[in-house]
Amino acid sequence: MPGAADQTRSDIVAMLPRLRRFARALTGSLADADDIVQIAVERALMRIDQFQEGTRLDSWLFSITRNAWIDEARSRTRRGKIFAPAEAGEQVGYGGEGDVHAKLEADDVWTAMRKLPDEQREAVALVCVEGLAYREAADALGVPIGTLTSRLARGREALQIMLGGAR
């Protein structure tokens, strides 16, 4: 049904800001975030007929984005350079926009998120950053709800330790 697919496509465009936010929380890098959002949007449009009307578009897109990052992180681990861009950003004195990016990526919360294990980080990103309900987050990650809540608890605890009591 082309009409429904058209609607879904414009819904995807409307979701781009949230996808970028989620991807930033997930990757801890501005450039990586936009790269995987692009990959995710392309994948979503290729599989648009797999999207079931009446189910939540955001959960579906978050799931595709998260899988895109897993693929990317996996291939980077093979090449031994995971998170290299963000670390480089902290060391190299950029000017202009690069400087702004480096400062944002060096933010305490971004740094703490990058240090979380992947499983905890994606749970925190979906629930605490994106505000998904546990059920939806668990579905997006393909895990039982109990697994999600325990990852969430551990992730939050770790973040609190890293970020200290400071405000």
Add this chain to the structure above:
Amino acid sequence: MSVDTEKLIAFADGELSGAEVAEVEAALAENPALREQLESYRQLSARLSAAFDGALTEPVPQRLTEAAQTLRQAEVIDFASRRTAKWSFREYGAMAASIALGLVVGVGVLQPPAPMVATAASGLEAQGALSEALNTQLAADEAGAVRIGVSFRNHDGAYCRAFDLTQGGASGIACRDNNRWSIPLLSGSATGGEVRTAGASTEVLNAVDAMIEGDPLDAAAERAARDADWR
């Protein structure tokens, strides 16, 4: 104290049922340490939001919106080709129906017993009434001895036409070959007068599918090709 960390977090996230909410609220009322813990969870959530919410107000890079636009184009093309496939399938269906109908019309009508197919060096070849019909008759024309089905170009660029004989129950495909019509497929030579169902032409339809290049000719293209003598 039955309120553990997970339950407190679930409370903060609004994930608890009514009874559990009451339970946590009761615990919070009598336990300042728990209230402090809840407050620190809420502050963490606020810090997480503040750290990443910039993405919601920043302009989306053009390459991301373009990614959607580019694929939109690709999909339009995809839709177009799918529509064509459906259209030609419908066309085949119409031809199948016409075969059945043609045979009904043909039943009991005496046809001159002139041979319509001959054996040539390269295989079968149309002649007589069949050759004449292939040359001049359009799919929309009233069927005489021959009913014309779908016309198309094959992979060599030659015109081909599906046909059926109104008497005798044979159908096939003829392709233009040096001012003649060669017949790569002739099938279903049922005994005279037997009315076949449209389904019996599946063999012809499959052959058309295998031979066709592009789309079947529409009525205007069919007429133009005939007027140009199928060259």
